[in-house]
Amino acid sequence: EDKVVQSPLSLVVHEGDTVTLNCSYEVTNFRSLLWYKQEKKAPTFLFMLTSSGIEKKSGRLSSILDKKELFSILNITATQTGDSAVYLCGRNSGTYKYIFGTGTRLKVLA
Amino acid sequence: GAVVSQHPSWVICKSGTSVKIECRSLDFQATTMFWYRQFPKQSLMLMATSNEGSKATYEQGVEKDKFLINHASLTLSTLTVTSAHPEDSSFYICSASSPVSDKAVYEQYFGPGTRLTVT
Numbered sequence: 001e002d003k004v005v006q007s008p009l010s011l012v013v014h015e016g017d018t019v020t021l022n023c024s025y026e027v028t029n030f031r032s033l034l035w036y037k038q039e040k041k042a043p044t045f046l047f048m049l050t051s052s053g054i055e056k057k058s059g060r061l062s063s064i065l066d067k068k069e070l071f072s073i074l075n076i077t078a079t080q081t082g083d084s085a086v087y088l089c090g091r092n093s094g095t096y097k098y099i100f101g102t103g104t105r106l107k108v109l110a
Numbered sequence: 111g112a113v114v115s116q117h118p119s120w121v122i123c124k125s126g127t128s129v130k131i132e133c134r135s136l137d138f139q140a141t142t143m144f145w146y147r148q149f150p151k152q153s154l155m156l157m158a159t160s161n162e163g164s165k166a167t168y169e170q171g172v173e174k175d176k177f178l179i180n181h182a183s184l185t186l187s188t189l190t191v192t193s194a195h196p197e198d199s200s201f202y203i204c205s206a207s208s209p210v211s212d213k214a215v216y217e218q219y220f221g222p223g224t225r226l227t228v229t
Binding site: 034036041042043044045048088090096097098099100101102103105 | 142144151152153154156159203207217218219220221222223
């Protein structure tokens with residue numbers, strides 16, 4: 001089945017903690033995987049991953065794709081309360097379409 | 111990054127009426143746009159793929175006669191919820207697809223969403 005599974009579903013941590021969010025999928029041949037952060041409104045773009053093993057970084061966030069093991073992770077170091085959000089992972093299906101997971105709801109406590 | 115706008119941001123309508131939602135790509139041309147629906151605490155559910163100048167492709171289980179999609183130009187797609195009912199109340203989000211440089215991959219940029227409440 002062509003689906004994207006994210007884990008954990010929900011996570012509560014304290015400020016300063018490091019978190020790792022997981023995204024796994026079942027199709028081997030695809031072009032790109034996207035990570036988004038969603039607060040109260042529409043998702044905002046974080047990363048696009050196209051190649052296996054190459055880490056992308058943006059500040060305290062980083063992400064990597066493992067096409068052989070069929071997963072991607074999103075790391076957030078030194079978490080802040082502003083990181084509280086739902087993190088969505090979407091895998092490319094076909095040319096333009098993306099299939100999204102249910103998301104991981106992260107809450108960072110002060 | 112590319113900017114996508116939606117209008118309106120929030121709409122309340124009576125049961126049985128129709129509502130039109132607009133999605134615009136502001137600084138790029140989007141041959142393909144997508145319409146999603148999101149219920150509270152759930153993920154994005156793709157409703158349809160909107161292609162400029164042709165009919166939309168609907169996902170399984172989405173009624174094409176109820177959710178009319180028009181993609182008349184490279185910067186505008188509209189979703190019309192016809193004869194809306196309370197169960198259509200949801201957060202509707204559009205996205206526009208843009209190619210990444212010369213690669214055969216496409217990024218998706220989301221609009222801010224439209225919250226529809228049907229009373």
